[in-house]
Amino acid sequence: DVKVTQSSRYLVKRTGEKVFLECVQDMDHENMFWYRQDPGLGLRLIYFSYDVKMKEKGDIPEGYSVSREKKERFSLILESASTNQTSMYLCASSPSDRGREQYFGPGTRLTVT
Amino acid sequence: GENVEQHPSTLSVQEGDSAVIKCTYSDSASNYFPWYKQELGKRPQLIIDIRSNVGEKKDQRIAVTLNKTAKHFSLHITETQPEDSAVYFCATGGTSYGKLTFGQGTILTVHP
Numbered sequence: 001d002v003k004v005t006q007s008s009r010y011l012v013k014r015t016g017e018k019v020f021l022e023c024v025q026d027m028d029h030e031n032m033f034w035y036r037q038d039p040g041l042g043l044r045l046i047y048f049s050y051d052v053k054m055k056e057k058g059d060i061p062e063g064y065s066v067s068r069e070k071k072e073r074f075s076l077i078l079e080s081a082s083t084n085q086t087s088m089y090l091c092a093s094s095p096s097d098r099g100r101e102q103y104f105g106p107g108t109r110l111t112v113t
Numbered sequence: 114g115e116n117v118e119q120h121p122s123t124l125s126v127q128e129g130d131s132a133v134i135k136c137t138y139s140d141s142a143s144n145y146f147p148w149y150k151q152e153l154g155k156r157p158q159l160i161i162d163i164r165s166n167v168g169e170k171k172d173q174r175i176a177v178t179l180n181k182t183a184k185h186f187s188l189h190i191t192e193t194q195p196e197d198s199a200v201y202f203c204a205t206g207g208t209s210y211g212k213l214t215f216g217q218g219t220i221l222t223v224h225p
Contacts, residue, residue, distance in 0.1 A: 004156075031211035040122065042202060043157070043215040050210045058212075059114070090156070099145030099164065099207035104156040 003027070004105040006091055012111045019078040021108050023091030029103075030096035032074035034058075034066060037088040037107070049074055050096070081112045115140040119203050119216025126193050127224050134219045136203035137185040145207035146179055146186045149215075151200045161188070165207075193223045 007022035023032065031050050035043040035058075045058030047066040055066050063085060067075045074093075078085055088109050092102040116139040126132050136146075147162035163170045163177045163186065170177050174193075179186040190197055200220050204213040 033212075035215075040217060042119070042217040045212065045214070048210070048212060056210075059214075094211040096211065098209070098211060100211055101147065101159045101162070102211065102213060104158070106156050 004091060004093055004103050006089075006105040006108050008108050009106060010109050010111075012113065013078075013081050014113055015082060017078075017081050017112075019081050019110065019112075021076040021078075021089055021091075021110070023074045023076070023093075023105055024072055025074075025093040025103070026072065027093065027103070028071065029093035030071070031094045031102075032068065033092040033094075033102065034064075034074065034076045035090045035092065036060070037090055043090065046076065081110075083112050086110060086112045115143060115205055115208075115214040117203060117205055117214050117216040119219060121219060122217065123220045123222070125222045125224065128193060128195060130193055130223075132190045132193055132197070132221055132223075134188045134201055134203070134221070135185060136187070136205075136216050137183075138205045138214075139184065140205065140208065141181075141184065142208045143205040143214075145205065145213075146177065147204050147206070147213070148175075148177060148188050149202045149204065151202065151218075153199070157202060190221075193221075195223050195225050197221060198223045 091105040144165035149157040151157040206213040
């Protein structure tokens, strides 16, 4: 059974803080993804990684960075959190082939005050 | 880049009715079209997918149809039940690693 876990379900941070969101998958998937989910906007891709130490910008990378030092772990970093980054953050993983199912984590609800 | 438009944004039906959600996309190279269901407070999960060499696929009460020429695809749910109430997302992929581009989502409510 595929398992994707995220470090926190709920997180409250102050404006200007550095925030780390971590995602771990146990299925040896090559691809990992970070999305943010906002009502009416669907799932928007922030960054993805297709291999260790490899990363690609998604559709909304501004204000975010990522790190993938190990195959099973993909971190999303908010260098200086802002209130407009208050959102639900979802991590996902998939095998290396194109056109394969993505498996999602439970999400982290981040509030920046 | 790819653009996926999903309609309607909300859909309310009576139990037993059918529900149809439509998506259009812009990248003619897309060849993978999955649909995800997200129940309240839960993670999105794949419910059905179709590839560009197939025009229709069914799985019990759900079906997906694809028109590659017109660049649109649809999710059909028959005999809806209250447990079908959720947010449904369409997506396209198959062109760049495992990347998917999602639609905006449809909130489906099935009234008993």
